[in-house]
Amino acid sequence: MNIQLSASVSQALANGDPVVALESTIISHGFPRPRNLEVGKLLEATVRQHGAVPATIAVLDGVAHVGLEPDQLERLALEDGIEKCSARDLPLVSAAGGSGATTVAATCHLAAMAGVKVFATGGIGGVHRHAERTMDVSADLRQLATSPVVVISAGAKSILDLGLTLEVLETYGVPVVGLGCDEMPAFYTRTSGHFLTQRVDDIETLAKAVIAQQSLGLTGGMLVCNPIPQEAALDADEVEGWIQAALAKAEAQGIAGKALTPFLLGELVERSGGQTLGANIALAKNNAQVGARLAVELCK
Ligand code: PSU
Ligand code: MN
Numbered sequence: 001m002n003i004q005l006s007a008s009v010s011q012a013l014a015n016g017d018p019v020v021a022l023e024s025t026i027i028s029h030g031f032p033r034p035r036n037l038e039v040g041k042l043l044e045a046t047v048r049q050h051g052a053v054p055a056t057i058a059v060l061d062g063v064a065h066v067g068l069e070p071d072q073l074e075r076l077a078l079e080d081g082i083e084k085c086s087a088r089d090l091p092l093v094s095a096a097g098g099s100g101a102t103t104v105a106a107t108c109h110l111a112a113m114a115g116v117k118v119f120a121t122g123g124i125g126g127v128h129r130h131a132e133r134t135m136d137v138s139a140d141l142r143q144l145a146t147s148p149v150v151v152i153s154a155g156a157k158s159i160l161d162l163g164l165t166l167e168v169l170e171t172y173g174v175p176v177v178g179l180g181c182d183e184m185p186a187f188y189t190r191t192s193g194h195f196l197t198q199r200v201d202d203i204e205t206l207a208k209a210v211i212a213q214q215s216l217g218l219t220g221g222m223l224v225c226n227p228i229p230q231e232a233a234l235d236a237d238e239v240e241g242w243i244q245a246a247l248a249k250a251e252a253q254g255i256a257g258k259a260l261t262p263f264l265l266g267e268l269v270e271r272s273g274g275q276t277l278g279a280n281i282a283l284a285k286n287n288a289q290v291g292a293r294l295a296v297e298l299c300k
Contacts, residue, residue, distance in 0.1 A: 002094050005114055006067025009055045013115050018052035018295035021066070021111035021119035021149070026284065027056075027073075028082040028101035029262045030122065031277065032269065037077035039281055043288045044073075047120070050292030055116055057107045059085060062097035066114040076101060084258055086139045104151065105143035108221060112147040117210070117298060120152040120291030122284045123187045124223065125261060126165030129247065136260065137168060145172035145220045150210055152224045152291045154283040155185035155192065159243050159264045162186060162194045175213065175222045179206065179290065185227035188234040188279050196225065203290070207297040226290050232282030234275060242271040 005013070012019045027040045040056065047054035055067040058076050065072060076082060076099075085093055085100035087109045093100045102110065104124050111119050125138025144151060156165055162184050169176050176184070178199040186192040200206045206224065213222060227233075246267035250256075255263045268276050 009067030012053040020291040023107040024058040024101035046288040052292035104140040108147040190227040228283040
């Protein structure tokens with residue numbers, strides 16, 4: 001078997017109890033060691049505190065795991081050679097017996113296969129700036145259109161073109177809903193200037209929308225935009241400065257493809273003198289909390 005559920009996830013699903021998927025690229029490629037292990041544990045603890053079972057998803061020695069034991073989470077955070085896996089990388093990493101961290105796309109796919117309906121992350125991948133030239137559009141968007149999973153995010157970093165990202169999500173028929181907000185949040189900031197067409201203000205209404213999506217025969221996922229808590233938000237102009245510098249360096253070094261997003265994330269940490277890390281933890285925790293509350297509501 002190439003996919004394995006942890007004992008706690010398998011039991012929760014069998015009992016109809018709430019489960020929240022968590023991605024692992026945020027751990028392996030999003031945070032420096034050993035902070036990344038603390039973040040992985042914190043997100044799992046947050047999900048538990050709010051009444052759901054966490055299912056961190058990753059590939060270890062060729063097996064796709066939905067739910068990790070503490071020693072497996074530690075391997076993921078601390079081991080060298082953990083590959084960033086989007087959905088298309090899963091077959092090859094699995095066949096080679098390799099280990100990989102799953103992106104939003106790969107996590108959505110594996111969560112859906114296991115029967116997990118809610119997934120909390122930090123930010124999704126999307127349409128990169130100048131995609132009209134590079135055609136760099138994250139597979140996260142296509143997977144959101146395919147896998148029946150609700151993704152709780154703080155929007156997307158403005159290393160991307162958020163306007164074009166919303167256009168592609170519209171084309172793919174993915175519902176995008178602001179949780180208590182009218183604009184697509186830009187990860188570190190609560191606003192972006194890009195307005196959403198749907199908003200909900202409470203988890204009960206969000207859960208009703210998820211159930212309606214299924215009963216209307218709409219087969220894909222949903223993107224929930226949950227802005228970073230006010231007290232953790234960063235200054236938009238300062239963030240834009242770091243992003244411009246990071247993008248210029250990537251262009252100068254010819255960084256493209258799957259290496260681009262991790263490169264830009266690393267540059268932001270460095271250029272902000274680590275300021276981005278605190279914000280990133282705050283928003284990811286906030287999303288884990290919302291994910292758990294939604295999963296609980298959906299089980300009622
Ligand atoms: N954006 C972030 N943090 C992240 C990622 C994106 O702010 O950790 C990761 C997620 O795992 C996301 C992936 O699914 O990068 C997108 O990569 P790409 O653009 O190569 O599809
Ligand atoms: Mn890409």
